[in-house]
Amino acid sequence: MTATITHQTIMLLARDRLGQLDQLLDAKYKGKMTGSLFLMPRLVSALSIKWGQDKALDFARKLAGDTGILLTRAPRESILQSGERVIAAGEVDTLPKLWAAGGMPVKYVIPAPVVLGQFGATVLAKAPHPSAARLLAGWLASKEGKAAREKGNFEVDYRPGSDHPDARRIYASGVAVIEDRVEDMEARAALYKKAADILTGQAR
Numbered sequence: 001m002t003a004t005i006t007h008q009t010i011m012l013l014a015r016d017r018l019g020q021l022d023q024l025l026d027a028k029y030k031g032k033m034t035g036s037l038f039l040m041p042r043l044v045s046a047l048s049i050k051w052g053q054d055k056a057l058d059f060a061r062k063l064a065g066d067t068g069i070l071l072t073r074a075p076r077e078s079i080l081q082s083g084e085r086v087i088a089a090g091e092v093d094t095l096p097k098l099w100a101a102g103g104m105p106v107k108y109v110i111p112a113p114v115v116l117g118q119f120g121a122t123v124l125a126k127a128p129h130p131s132a133a134r135l136l137a138g139w140l141a142s143k144e145g146k147a148a149r150e151k152g153n154f155e156v157d158y159r160p161g162s163d164h165p166d167a168r169r170i171y172a173s174g175v176a177v178i179e180d181r182v183e184d185m186e187a188r189a190a191l192y193k194k195a196a197d198i199l200t201g202q203a204r
Helices: 021-025 040-051 053-066 077-082 094-101 130-140 143-153 165-173 182-199
Strands: 002-008 012-014 033-036 070-072 087-089 114-122
Touching (some): 053 182, 114 130, 130 143
């Protein structure tokens, strides 16, 4: 049995307010951004669902070639704190919330398209205590469990129909929302490799 908890991965945080993701290509942000080599290709593959493959990969090319973005596997928090970069692009929403809770003067913005990620609690087939595991998984999917996850690690349920204020604002705004769906996984996986090669300079 699986109890699924879905929350959005907000793919951008910034000290400077941004609206559309393609605004990251604006010349005024050149040399000011950092991002994750793990997360950024996933953002590009998600954008292909709404933008199409050609536009999404062109976005990756311009991001890597024109903006001077610092893509790294290292934590971006220290890069922002040092002032070496002032915008972190391609982050999940829990990170800026964690940084802010630790006293870092950071703001984040929900860009469009809004990209959602699926996260769940799963009971293993050979769990040593399957009944207890199912009970925990069910609780994590409950209203109380979700509240505990938000309090503990800032995860929020952004699914359609969620009563969380941020989720309500997203759907009320009418912006494009990209859901993490099983039927898109194969196409996204194929595009992820292409995007990763472009972003790391191994391909154009």
